[in-house]
Amino acid sequence: xxxxxxxxxxxxxxxxxxxxxxxxxxxxxxxxxxxxxxxxxxxxxxxxxxxxxxxxxxxxxxxxxxxxxxxxxxxxxxxxxxxxxxxxxxxxxxxxxxxxxxxxxxxxxxxxxxxxxxxxxxxxxxxxxxxxxxxxxxxxxxxxxxxxxxxxxxxxxxxxxxxxxxxxxxxxxxxxxxxxxxxxxxxx
Numbered sequence: 001x002x003x004x005x006x007x008x009x010x011x012x013x014x015x016x017x018x019x020x021x022x023x024x025x026x027x028x029x030x031x032x033x034x035x036x037x038x039x040x041x042x043x044x045x046x047x048x049x050x051x052x053x054x055x056x057x058x059x060x061x062x063x064x065x066x067x068x069x070x071x072x073x074x075x076x077x078x079x080x081x082x083x084x085x086x087x088x089x090x091x092x093x094x095x096x097x098x099x100x101x102x103x104x105x106x107x108x109x110x111x112x113x114x115x116x117x118x119x120x121x122x123x124x125x126x127x128x129x130x131x132x133x134x135x136x137x138x139x140x141x142x143x144x145x146x147x148x149x150x151x152x153x154x155x156x157x158x159x160x161x162x163x164x165x166x167x168x169x170x171x172x173x174x175x176x177x178x179x180x181x182x183x184x185x186x187x188x
Contacts, residue, residue, distance in 0.1 A: 010046065011110060013032045013038045014039070024075065025075050041062060042062065043095070044059050047088075047092070060077070109162060129143055138155060
């Protein structure tokens with residue numbers, strides 16, 4: 001009997017934003033703090049594209065990552081020209097990762113470590129993290145509560161503590177984030 005393989009998870013590491021030049025290069029938006037580790041020659045990425053894309057269900061291999069004016073630009077195997085590169089625009093790049101791997105940074109977690117954690121306010125569980133949305137200005141924790149979905153800015157002032165081992169996230173939200181505030185009386 002073969003030993004069980006460790007379970008793997010996927011990690012979103014980048015998005016292809018626009019063709020660069022005539023030789024198939026593509027500008028990247030990076031979703032990783034370790035591009036030197038994730039974007040190495042030979043790295044293979046699973047593509048997230050619409051089902052109608054010719055790239056649906058395929059992977060892509062990085063040949064080289066260069067920096068132009070402080071922007072990362074990738075060269076990929078089987079992307080020989082600008083026309084081919086343009087078919088990949090807006091594709092999201094995913095890699096497989098060991099779910100037990102932890103970030104080397106303090107106060108940094110992978111999405112899969114946070115999804116499913118209990119959200120606690122004043123010692124009371126008020127919901128569960130269902131997903132994270134990564135926006136340009138900040139990340140949002142999407143919390144399922146009895147009253148529906150709540151979007152919580154993932155900032156230290158509102159989310160002061162994450163305990164992956166205890167499977168809890170402590171929040172100190174402003175009034176009205178998790179509950180509807182009563183209408184203020186109007187002056188007559």
